[in-house]
Amino acid sequence: EEGSPLGSPHIFDGDSMWTTMNRLRLPPRQRRLSGPPQTVELSLSARTHARKILRQLMQDITLTCTTKKAWEEVIMNILLKVTNYVQPDIRAGDDMDVRHYVKIKKIPGGLPSDSFYVKGVVCTKNVAHKRMVKNIAHPRILILMFSLDYSRVEMENQLLSIAPVISQEREHIRKLVGRIVALKPSLLLVKSTVSRLALEFLLDANIPVVHNVKHSVLEAIARCTQASIVTSVDKLQHGLSFGRCGSFEIRTV
Numbered sequence: 001e002e003g004s005p006l007g008s009p010h011i012f013d014g015d016s017m018w019t020t021m022n023r024l025r026l027p028p029r030q031r032r033l034s035g036p037p038q039t040v041e042l043s044l045s046a047r048t049h050a051r052k053i054l055r056q057l058m059q060d061i062t063l064t065c066t067t068k069k070a071w072e073e074v075i076m077n078i079l080l081k082v083t084n085y086v087q088p089d090i091r092a093g094d095d096m097d098v099r100h101y102v103k104i105k106k107i108p109g110g111l112p113s114d115s116f117y118v119k120g121v122v123c124t125k126n127v128a129h130k131r132m133v134k135n136i137a138h139p140r141i142l143i144l145m146f147s148l149d150y151s152r153v154e155m156e157n158q159l160l161s162i163a164p165v166i167s168q169e170r171e172h173i174r175k176l177v178g179r180i181v182a183l184k185p186s187l188l189l190v191k192s193t194v195s196r197l198a199l200e201f202l203l204d205a206n207i208p209v210v211h212n213v214k215h216s217v218l219e220a221i222a223r224c225t226q227a228s229i230v231t232s233v234d235k236l237q238h239g240l241s242f243g244r245c246g247s248f249e250i251r252t253v
Helices: 044-057 065-085 162-182 196-204 215-225
Strands: 017-022 135-137 140-144 187-190 247-252
Touching (some): 162 196
Antiparallel strands (some): 017 247
16 A cells, blocks of 8 residues: 555565555645655654563564564564655545555565565466566556447347347447547556456457456555546546556566
8 A cells, every 4th residue: 555564565465476556746635734754764762662561562473583673674674665755645635544555465484584664566467368568667557447348239139140249239338448548548457357368359459457446445546646537438538647656567476
């Protein structure tokens, strides 16, 4: 999420795929200054207090002293980055609880020192087709909440020829994808399904697609990239706010 303790700005996945959304340093939304500037770190007394609390929480964990010390340093370093980057604006409607904006992803194996902080969004997804681009610098992100497919009208007790149905489906998908292509996104994120035909058209247009993305993940990406969330086909029009970020990346870990 908007500050995930894992490392450079990237996104993680269940089939061990890693997708990355690094936040671009664009002018932030208008926010009231309700706290210190981001360059101000925690004071020495605050860091000392946080370290004492951390040690208390780790007392009941069965680890060697050396391992506990290693985890203590890792967590403290991540904590400092969280306090520097994650600053909810309560007056603008943000939640005071930073757990809504900081998530922890656990990967089996490795050492405590392998842990790192991601200034971006981490999720479990891959592109929909192996021939689609997996690394994009400064992508132009379009987020859709509806599926890209064709809904057939079921007629009871009637026999239909398959040829006109296939033709209607192809024409409908072609026009729908044409509207998306006309907006010139470089990355498409879809909450629902995307038909095989739509994927073919999008592949020809060189637009990578990630589909079946959780609603909560799309909201986090929209928040981080300042993207509009398109809820219906009717809203596919010029004037949308596309998401911007430093990079989109998929990694195998």
